Amino acid sequence: MPVKRSAGLLLFRRTAEDLVEVLIGHMGGPFWSARTEAAWSIPKGEYEPEESPEDAARREFEEELGLPAPEGEWVALGDARQANGKLVTIWAVEADLDPERVVPGSFSMEWPRGSGVLQEFPEIDRVGWYDVEAARPLLVAGQRVFLDRLAERLDGGGPEEPGA
Incomplete structure (x- = not known):
């Protein structure tokens, strides 16, 4: 069975206090509504082998946030395997x-389970800017490595090749 792959884009900005903040989204839907810690994600999504990871990251950003991916230099943060086995590739801009301005995309699912009723839920129900340390416990565990890699790149260290 082929490995599922996902790609995404992590926006970051520098504050007047010289802190680095990242833009992350709280996952929508009934499973995540009451959770805060480990319930946020980098805007990302799955792609098929015929689509490049870069194109998928750009597409997913727009699908999840309703806005085009911003222009800027893409900094490769590499790949990480998630607990579910999915391989995630992330870039920072x-x-x-x-x-x-965010207008999240939506998805359909049967809810409540077994009811036969399809309901629409936002892919991301809110987004926010958080400094890296505040974002760490909010992000799902498998994505926290990308915060470490971003900090390394901004400090001038570490490789910039995907998969690093």
């Missing part, structure tokens, strides 16, 4: 984005 320095850009600012007003969370009030």
Whole structure:
């Protein structure tokens, strides 16, 4: 069985206090509604082998946030295997984005389970800027490595090749 792959884009900005903040989204739907810790994600999504990871990251950003991916230099943060076995590839881009402009995409699922009723839920129900340390416990565990890699790249260290 082929490995599922996902790609995404982590926006970051620098504050007047020289802190680095990242834009992350709280996952939508009934499973995540009451959770805060480990319930946020980098905007990302699955792609098929015929699509490049870069194109998928750009597409998923727009699907999840309703806005085009911002222009800027893409900094490769590499790959990480998630607990579910999915391989996630992330890039970072320095850009600012007003969370009030976000218009999240949606998905359908049967809810409550077994009811036969399909309901629509937002892919991401809210987004926010958080400094790296505040974002760490919010992100799902398998994505926290990308915060470490971003900090390394911004400090001038570490490789910039995907898979690093």
